[in-house]
Amino acid sequence: MAKRKNSGKQTFLIVLGLAFLLTSIVFGLYFIKNSQLINKAAEQSETANWKTYTNNEYGFSLKYPTGFNIEDNSTNFPPFNITIKDSTKQLVGEGGGKFNPGIHIQVQSEKMSLDQYLSKYANSLIVRNKQKINGSEFTIIEATIGHARTFAIFN
Numbered sequence: 001m002a003k004r005k006n007s008g009k010q011t012f013l014i015v016l017g018l019a020f021l022l023t024s025i026v027f028g029l030y031f032i033k034n035s036q037l038i039n040k041a042a043e044q045s046e047t048a049n050w051k052t053y054t055n056n057e058y059g060f061s062l063k064y065p066t067g068f069n070i071e072d073n074s075t076n077f078p079p080f081n082i083t084i085k086d087s088t089k090q091l092v093g094e095g096g097g098k099f100n101p102g103i104h105i106q107v108q109s110e111k112m113s114l115d116q117y118l119s120k121y122a123n124s125l126i127v128r129n130k131q132k133i134n135g136s137e138f139t140i141i142e143a144t145i146g147h148a149r150t151f152a153i154f155n
Helices: 002-046 114-120
Strands: 051-055 060-064 066-072 082-084 102-107 124-131 136-145 147-154
Touching: 051 082, 114 136
Parallel strands: none
Antiparallel strands: 051 060, 066 082, 082 102, 124 136, 136 147
């Protein structure tokens, strides 16, 4: 009879343990899903009013804040050269020159590999590291040309 009592206790403890485990899994999945929804909502609200720049010739587009303006300098630096900059802020560079922070996109007219480009301008560039975003490899470069700049050069 003692064995039967122990057997009933063991069964009860196993069922209780499984119920606890199942409840923990359900609550864990619920909280993970909710935190992902909250993060996604915050992410969407940060960029909800951003504008989109699209370039069909070179096959890319990017979103930028509404306070930024696009300057097309392609006539001065062909074949393609634009700057998307924040016209509401002005920073002071190392030499005292003022500039607006932003994104600069340029296509070099001279055909050369990234390694050739880096060796050509080696005196003014510091290669930091290579990274990937969505399978696209790019190299982070720092340069001081009037003021310190950081470039992401896509291969």
